[in-house]
Amino acid sequence: MSPSITVVGLGSGDENQLTLGAWKTLQSADPLYVRTDRHPVIDYVTRNGVKVHPFDSLYEANDSFESVYEAIVDELLRLARNSSSGIVYAVPGHPMVAESTTRLLRERCPQEGVALTVTGGESFLDQAFSRFGFDPIEGFSLFDATALPASGAAVDPRMHALIAQVYDAHTASDAKLFLMSVYPDDYEVTVGHELGLAGRETIVTVPLYELDRLDGYGNLSLIWVPRTDAEAVRNRSFERLREIVDILRSPDGCPWDREQTHASIRKNLIEETYEVLETIDDDDPEAMCEELGDLLLQIMLHSQMEAETGAFDVWDVIAGLNEKLIRRHPHVFGDLGADDADEALRNWNAMKAEEKKRRGIDPQQQSALAGVPRDLPGLMKAYKLQKKAAQVGFDWERIEEVYAKVEEELAELKEAPEDQRLEELGDLLFAVVNLSRFLRIDPEEAIASTNGKFVRRFGYIESQLRLKGQKLDQTGLQEMEFLWQEAKKLSKNAGS
Template sequence: MAKINIIGLGFGDIDDLTLKSINLIKNHKNFFRTDKSPAIEYLKENKIDFLSYDKIYESEEDFDNVYNIISEDLIQKAKNYSVINYCVPKTPALFDKVTEILLEKKFKNQIEIKIFNNGGFLEKIYDILEKPITNNVKIIDALELKPTQLDINSDLIIFGIYDNIIASEVKIHLEEVYKEDYRIKVINDFSDKDKCFSIPIYKLDRLDEYNHNTLIYISKTKDDKRNYDMNNLIDIMERLRSKDGCVFDNEQTHESLRAYLVEEAYEVIDAIDNNDVDSLEEELGDLLLQIVFHSQIAKEEGYFNIWNVINGISDKMIYRHPHVFSGESTKDIDEINYKWDKLKNKSKGIESISESMMSIPKDFPMLLKAYKIQKKAAKVGFDWDYKEEAYEKIKEEIEELKLAIDSNTFDDIEDEFGDLLFAIVNFSRFLEVNPHIALNRTINKFIFRFKYIEDTLVKEGKQLEKTSLEDMDILWNQAKKLK
């Protein structure tokens, strides 16, 4: 069976290599991922032949292509020579994609793989940093970095920052989680502690010293109270609910928090309606707190925790988006919405449209409830064909309300008034207007105009209660011209 010895060249000093690795290099064909390694000088001095794959990096634009080409070539050369060495900088099992590919393909290609790491990566890093190794370290490849991988409660080591372009991408992701002036360590040379220096994150892409060894170290933010993540919020809530926590928070239940949850949701909507991004950020935080609060109570009662909530909604999103996660084809948004409703009803055991209508929460805002019910009926064809017909229905309901008022029977008046509201909501669908949002805008508009009347009268030294309706109407019309 052909064999590939994958030899890690450590972090700069050839003396760190084991005697076994040195002997392998002396006795077999050597193929280097890159000749940018201090070991190259040793090979030249000892007249040891080697081949570098640097030219493939220069000829290919896509890194995945580079790694696949190198791995295929190594497999072929192993079959030709029986035993070869593939030499890579640092630690192959941690840093090298080709090693990953070779391990995946070894059975298919009947190749034996033996890895010689040479040197402890973490030990070398923390020696340069002159710090003890923490028990919570996360190591990430810069080319695969995503903000969701970042953990402010762990030490992070991000390697593979070969140039300013990669550094710029890393900076963008870091600034999604950390403050831009949070200080990080840059290590450019594992053999020289002077090449380790501290900079704020915003300067990360402004350096001219990047090379194949460059990595950055980001310490956990334990002592920096400006950075928090989901885990910190959970810890805060657990402390508030502990015996040494807050009396008010300890007394809360799911039932007592209902009003706060609704209030925070409406404050989010208000921030959106006012196009107030700063308020939206704050109100979303308040809404998130309510979710964490309820999850903490449920955890204490032994039902579920916040991670169950996150797992549940993640599973639901994947299940209800087969066109994204399962490769199903979709024609348009209408088909996506149809499949969404079908999957939703299936997961909830709903088999009919009326059951779907009855599944709407009883405390749902009535305008929205009417809107949703009408949309469900419309999906099976129970609807007007044209908006003009829906508008005529409003006029019909107005006439019926007038008759009910003339009859002076309260139940009839209430019935017909409800029918009128229902017809107006139905007409809103044809206009593609959400009635709840529209009414909320009108309420805000009314308050703004009424405040204008009140403020104007105060400036004029007049009292609202003693002002005639005609005078107030003049001010109202003035307010209508203002935004």
């Protein structure tokens, strides 16, 4: 007889939830192997003369749940191969609901020539639906408290959420943090302990922030998060943002949004980017949060315009980005190593070159200046062009040569006829950018700092004139220069 394993569900409560077929299978076992004897049915089984062999000792001998489950499956397969009549293995609830050992058995039994039979039992979901009182047809998500996704973004608040295997206060705390990225701290959630067990069942509703302060968590505990259409909750989801942008662009949406094209809002993308940069310079997290939202809106609008043509949608944008991040970080998601930032950057650039080859682009045939965006601001573009040229050896050797070049270009500008001044001024600015590169100073940051300094000092002039009851157009240059120098002294004393 070929080796075999029968997996049977013990149900979610006491013996009254056992199916007749499950009970007959349990009675036939000799012995009955069980993942854990911490289940209300086990006492009933042993009282009726069934010998039980639990695997609870493996929980103590292993460092993680996954290694426990693998050890149990290894032992079950060994026992099955040595048995002449097959073995019976019992698990809490339904074998196909949140039961990792069943999943592992389904993967390995065919490979090892072991016949597998799965006999259902009432799952904790049956009790959850009846005791919490919600209809699963409304939609629900099921999560394992010991293996929650990295982000609550996996939760759709328009569907009920159930979190099972909340063994203790620690896993309850993990569940709380997971849910808090979607729901407000005071959102009411319900915890159920030992659902369906007469005299032992406990159901309590608490605000989310109190979730890990409750007592009584154990093997038969789960959390129910009721569905909601509340805007305050839905507005924290990416799907709601996509839906809003879709509505704005729809025939019944906003007339202004409907009329926009890639070209008409092109400048908005640039402006919103610079507004984000301003909040970074100001170290203003609250403003940064708002401005990043405005920048994200531009991405959503451009994506929605293409979705309307069938070219791509925002999900394609996200998929492409995810794939690129994984592909270009082989030292994180692959087998390559990177001990420092320079090595990580080399990996990134190597993958970029490989991607170009796959698209039929030979990096060796490209200009050394390729890859610098055409529409970058002038100083930034000059800086990047010079860095590209320097990488292939086209660069000054000493900073003294750069200072001389700046002086040379300044002299040429002074001597240039009017029709050549634009070109000569550009040459001077390009030389100054080269100097900033040698000084390891970003020219955009330098001019931004000077712009800010100018605004502050000019603002001082205006405020002082207002105190005197004067206006700018009523003030001579000499007085304004005096106030400018005063502002300069004050800023130096203040360190700015």
